[in-house]
Structure formats: structure tokens, C-alpha cells
Amino acid sequence: MTTTHKRRLTTTQQGLGYRWQRRRLRILARDRRRCHWCGGIANTVDHLVPRCDGGSNHDENLVAACTSCNSRRGAQLAAERQAARRGQPPPAAGPRRVWPGAITLDD
Numbered sequence: 001m002t003t004t005h006k007r008r009l010t011t012t013q014q015g016l017g018y019r020w021q022r023r024r025l026r027i028l029a030r031d032r033r034r035c036h037w038c039g040g041i042a043n044t045v046d047h048l049v050p051r052c053d054g055g056s057n058h059d060e061n062l063v064a065a066c067t068s069c070n071s072r073r074g075a076q077l078a079a080e081r082q083a084a085r086r087g088q089p090p091p092a093a094g095p096r097r098v099w100p101g102a103i104t105l106d107d
Contacts (some may be wrong), residue, residue: 020057023057026059033065037065041066048078
């Protein structure tokens with residue numbers, strides 16, 4: 001009996017190579033390392049429109065986010081997609097809040 005193991009993709013193969021790291025640092029600097037969602041200290045970059053929903057990696061679709069908000073938002077969006085696939089209404093969630101000092105892309 002043989003088992004096959006999926007090889008993990010390298011960070012470059014995942015699209016997280018040198019160019020992504022430069023873009024990530026640029027977005028964190030642009031947003032002054034403040035989380036777009038809660039105003040805390042940001043250490044990740046979040047897609048406003050997720051890539052799986054047609055979002056891009058362009059700067060205007062990226063905001064600085066703390067790990068907690070980025071993870072929470074990703075889980076919430078995944079639950080909404082699962083409900084939509086099943087033909088169910090999206091799970092009840094509170095309003096998505098953005099702190100008053102957040103950089104808006106509408107300017």
C-alpha cells in the first residue's frame with residue numbers, strides 16, 4: 001500500500017515571494033501599520049475583495065490588518081461562501097466595523 005504526499009508549495013509558488021513581500025511592506029507603510037478593521041497594530045495584509053471572489057493583488061484591494069481581524073474576517077467570508085453553496089442564507093454576523101481613522105480608498 002502506497003501513500004502519496006502532497007508537496008507543499010514554496011512561498012514563491014504560492015505567490016508570496018519577493019514581489020509579494022515588497023508589496024506587503026509597502027501596504028503596511030502606507031497604512032502606518034494600523035489595522036484597517038480595528039485600528040490595532042497591523043502585521044498582515046488583507047484583501048478587501050478576496051482573491052477567490054475575484055479580488056486582485058493590486059494595492060487598491062489591499063489593506064493593513066492585524067492577524068486577529070484578518071483571520072476572523074477570512075473565516076466569516078468562508079462561512080458565507082459555504083452557506084451560499086448550500087443555498088442557505090449567510091450566517092448572522094455583526095456589522096463589519098472599520099475604525100474611524102482608517103484609510104479609505106474612496107478618496
